[in-house]
Amino acid sequence: MSAVEKAGLALLHRLDPETAHGFALRLLQLGAAPSAGTLTSARLRTELAGLTLPNPVGLAAGFDKNAVALRPLSRSGFGFLEVGAATPRPQPGNPKPRLFRLSEDRAVINRFGFNNDGMEAIAARLAARPRDTVIGLNLGANKDSANRAGDFATVLKTCGAHLDFATVNVSSPNTEKLRDLQGKDALGALLSGVTDTRDTLAKRVPVFLKIAPDLSDGEIADIAEIAVTSGIDGLIATNTTLDRSGLASAQAGEAGGLSGRPLFDKSTRVLSRLYRETQGCLPIIGVGGIGSAEDAYAKIRAGASAVQLYSALVYEGLGLVPRIVTGLEALLERDGFASVADAVGTKGEIRA
Numbered sequence: 001m002s003a004v005e006k007a008g009l010a011l012l013h014r015l016d017p018e019t020a021h022g023f024a025l026r027l028l029q030l031g032a033a034p035s036a037g038t039l040t041s042a043r044l045r046t047e048l049a050g051l052t053l054p055n056p057v058g059l060a061a062g063f064d065k066n067a068v069a070l071r072p073l074s075r076s077g078f079g080f081l082e083v084g085a086a087t088p089r090p091q092p093g094n095p096k097p098r099l100f101r102l103s104e105d106r107a108v109i110n111r112f113g114f115n116n117d118g119m120e121a122i123a124a125r126l127a128a129r130p131r132d133t134v135i136g137l138n139l140g141a142n143k144d145s146a147n148r149a150g151d152f153a154t155v156l157k158t159c160g161a162h163l164d165f166a167t168v169n170v171s172s173p174n175t176e177k178l179r180d181l182q183g184k185d186a187l188g189a190l191l192s193g194v195t196d197t198r199d200t201l202a203k204r205v206p207v208f209l210k211i212a213p214d215l216s217d218g219e220i221a222d223i224a225e226i227a228v229t230s231g232i233d234g235l236i237a238t239n240t241t242l243d244r245s246g247l248a249s250a251q252a253g254e255a256g257g258l259s260g261r262p263l264f265d266k267s268t269r270v271l272s273r274l275y276r277e278t279q280g281c282l283p284i285i286g287v288g289g290i291g292s293a294e295d296a297y298a299k300i301r302a303g304a305s306a307v308q309l310y311s312a313l314v315y316e317g318l319g320l321v322p323r324i325v326t327g328l329e330a331l332l333e334r335d336g337f338a339s340v341a342d343a344v345g346t347k348g349e350i351r352a
Contacts, residue, residue: 040079046306053080
């Protein structure tokens with residue numbers, strides 16, 4: 001990390017976390033942030049559900065909820081971006097404070113509750129997006145919706161023309177009963193509505209399903225079965241956790257979803273289980289606790305075709321992105337993998 005970035009992060013950490021996040025987005029809009037450009041090579045180039053990524057390291061949903069910093073983020077070294085979550089109608093989310101730094105644990109707790117400007121405003125920003133970057137949208141449901149399952153299809157219908165992929169997010173812990181939609185019957189019906197809408201779009205948009213880390217083996221098996229038969233294009237494992245095991249920070253008891261370093265092992269176990277249950281027939285994006293090239297590599301070896309990060313940026317800044325991308329290429333080369341795809345699901349086995 002450069003001295004300038006270290007000083008900038010120190011200043012941001014003196015602010016309330018949500019204020020600091022808003023300030024960071026503003027700095028991005030003003031061009032006052034690191035710009036690594038496009039990072040790619042023959043070894044890093046990745047195919048994901050029909051999409052060609054310059055590298056497999058993406059930005060997770062939640063950082064740019066309202067798609068206000070697409071252009072600067074597209075130049076920050078990420079191989080792809082996911083914005084949102086977007087809901088049909090604007091909503092303020094849960095009362096503040098709702099974002100907490102757990103510095104001792106290198107973690108974050110949030111209970112935002114899908115605060116966003118609504119699909120119409122977000123669609124307008126996506127319409128003016130940079131075209132040389134793979135950009136997806138996390139689809140959400142309004143808290144007070146009479147038909148939450150239908151909300152996902154509604155957002156996709158409105159925003160789909162401007163997307164490269166879409167993510168069905170039924171795994172946020174911060175909207176009451178949203179995770180109930182991960183049940184086998186409810187999830188099957190919801191995904192049917194989304195894929196039917198996807199099939200009406202002028203351009204086919206790959207659809208991913210983002211799941212929670214707090215699932216039993218039986219629930220993971222059910223989700224894998226539905227995913228394979230539903231017509232979706234891939235999975236994202238995982239969202240934030242409600243587990244608070246082993247935390248040291250004073251704010252560990254705050255309600256909401258925990259992300260960052262403590263989530264790494266739990267989310268990677270779910271990822272590995274999903275990869276086995278689907279027999280590798282659907283691509284999986286691995287997210288949860290990634291803070292280094294070694295973390296990204298471990299997710300890939302566990303079954304991820306690509307990865308995403310967010311919480312580590314709170315502690316390392318955007319300069320972390322090129323460090324992970326270049327470090328990942330070195331690890332692939334070290335172990336004799338000619339591509340990311342060659343390393344997917346190989347676990348601890350090192351090639352001769």
